[in-house]
Amino acid sequence: MVSGALSGFSCAMASNEATKKADAARGPKRGTAPVAPQRPTPPARPAPKRVGPVEFLGEVRDEARKVTWPTRKETTITTVMVFIMVVVASLFFVAVDQVMRFGVGLILGIGA
Template identity: 65%
Template sequence: MAKTNVAQFFREVRQEASKVTWPTRRETTVSTIMVFVMVFLAAIFFFLVDQVLAFAVKLLLGIGG
């Protein structure tokens, strides 16, 4: 494995970082909104599944009405 000095390492890091394509502010905003929407939908889904399963367990055990 080749040894590189600290200065060479940071030059290479800077060179690689310049190749990164950063998202625009709009892309970041849209992605963030979509994450919140999906989290909300997942929360609703799991809440409903939990309610159905709780109802089924109560029926099976005879403790529900």
């Protein structure tokens, strides 16, 4: 009885192995991307030279000179726009809060 169960198991295993061999012979499945060959890892770059604090600050100053800084007018306009958006967002969230408070009050029977 046990041998019958085991023979059925080995037959299923043989069928599975035959299926795997047939799949391998057919090649990759449709719709799957071919496997790209592994690229060799690039060589490690040497560590950059350490600079002192004075040289570092000099480089920072040089880079800051290259930046295109906004004009006073652009900065003022942007600041005003930020304040306007803060007020609009605040009014929106106050309105949403009041509507939700009213809705929860109706559902729970709290309030007037």
